[in-house]
Amino acid sequence: MKILHTSDWHLGQNFMGKSREGEHKAFLSWLLEVIKDKKIRILLVSGDIFDTGTPPNYALELYYNFLKQLSAVKTLKTTIITAGNHDSVSTLKASKQLLETFNVHVVVNGDEDENIIIPIKEDEGTIAIVCAVPFLRDNVIRQSLAGETVSDKEKLANNGIKAFYETAHTKALELKQDKNIPLIAMGHLTTVGSRTSESERDIYIGGTLDIGGDYLGSLFDYVALGHLHINQTVGCEHVRYSGSPIPLSFSESKNTQKVNLVTFNESKVEVEELAVPLTRKLIVIKGNSETIKKELKNIEDKNSWIEVHIKDDNPMYANTEIRELASKLELILLAVKIDKSEKQLQAKELKAISLDELSIDEVFQKRLEQEELEDKVLEVELVTNFKQIVSKVQSQ
Ligand SMILES: [Mn+2]
Known part of the structure; x- marks a missing residue:
C-alpha cells in the first residue's frame, strides 16, 4: 500500500508582491501525475494548505480543481487534509461536507465535534487507520485536559498535545483490534530536534514544545508532519516532515523541495523522498559590489527571483549600481539588504538605506x-x- 505525504503548500502566497500561482499550478499537475503513476492509495496533506485565512480566489480555484482531478483517479482511495496554523478553520470548513462525497476528509480543528480517526476501507475491509490531527489550537488543547488546571502555558501545550495524541492512539487501537494494519498519525507542530527555516512562525506560546519524534514514533507506524518547510526525519525513520513543495522564503533557496512516498509491506514501512521539480529559482547573492555584479551577469534564467546582501564600504553607491545593472540585464531583483560592517555601524551619518530591511513599525x-x-x-x-x-x- 502506497501513501503520499505532503504539506505546507501555502497556496495564494504573496511573495514580496509577486504571485506564486504558476509555481503552485506546476506543482499540483506534477503531484497529480505522481499519484497516478505510483498508484497512490492515500494522500495526506498535513496543514498550511493556504498561506492566509482569506486566500485569493485563484488559490481556492487551484485547490478545488486539484481535488476534482483527484476524484477521477481510480487507484486513489482517500485524501486527508488537515488545517495548519496558517489555515482559517472557517475557510476549510465551508467545503468540508461537500468534499466528503469525493472521499476527501478535511479536519479543521480536531475539537469534540470532529471525527479525527479515519479508517481507510477497501473491499477486503480496513487497510489502515489514520489519526488526522490538525494544528491544535488553544481551546482544543484545553478540552483534551479536562478537569486539570494548568496555569503554565508551555506546560499546557505540551501536556495537552500529548494527551490529544494518546486519546487518538487509544481510539485507533480499539478500531484496529487484532488486524495487522498500519496506524498512521498526522500533525502540524514543531517537534524537538527538528530543523527550522525563516518562514515558519512559532506557533505555541513559549515556543518550545517538549514533544520529540521518538515519542510520536513509539505510538504510530508512520507520522506525517507539517509546519516545518525542510524535508527531514525526526528522531526515527518513520516520523517525518515532508517540507513545502516550493521554497517559501529566500532562506529556503538552497533546499530541495520534496514529498514523501511511503510504502507499507505488511507492517514494514519504507520511505522514498521524491524531489519536486523546481519551476522558479530563488537566488541569494552575498558580497561586495564587484562580486555581486559579476554574479548577476552570470544568471541565465531571467525568471529567477533574486535577493542580494551587500557588504561594501560604500553601500549607498553599491545599492544604486546593483539595481541599475539588474534592470539593464532584465533580472528580477526583489530585495536588497545591506550587511553593515562594524565601521559603518559606528559612522552616525549612515542612516537606514533600504526599505527592504525596515520593519513596518520602523518605517x-x-x-x-x-x-x-x-x-x-x-x-x-x-x-x-x-x-x-x-x-x-x-x-x-
Ligand atoms: Mn505552519
Missing part, C-alpha cells in the same frame, strides 16, 4: 521623525493607533 517611526512633533502625547497616541491598525490588517 512609521522614521516618517514620524520627519514631522518633528512637539506634542509627545500625540506622538505616542499615533504610534499606538498605527500598531492597532497594522495588527488588525495582519490578523485578517
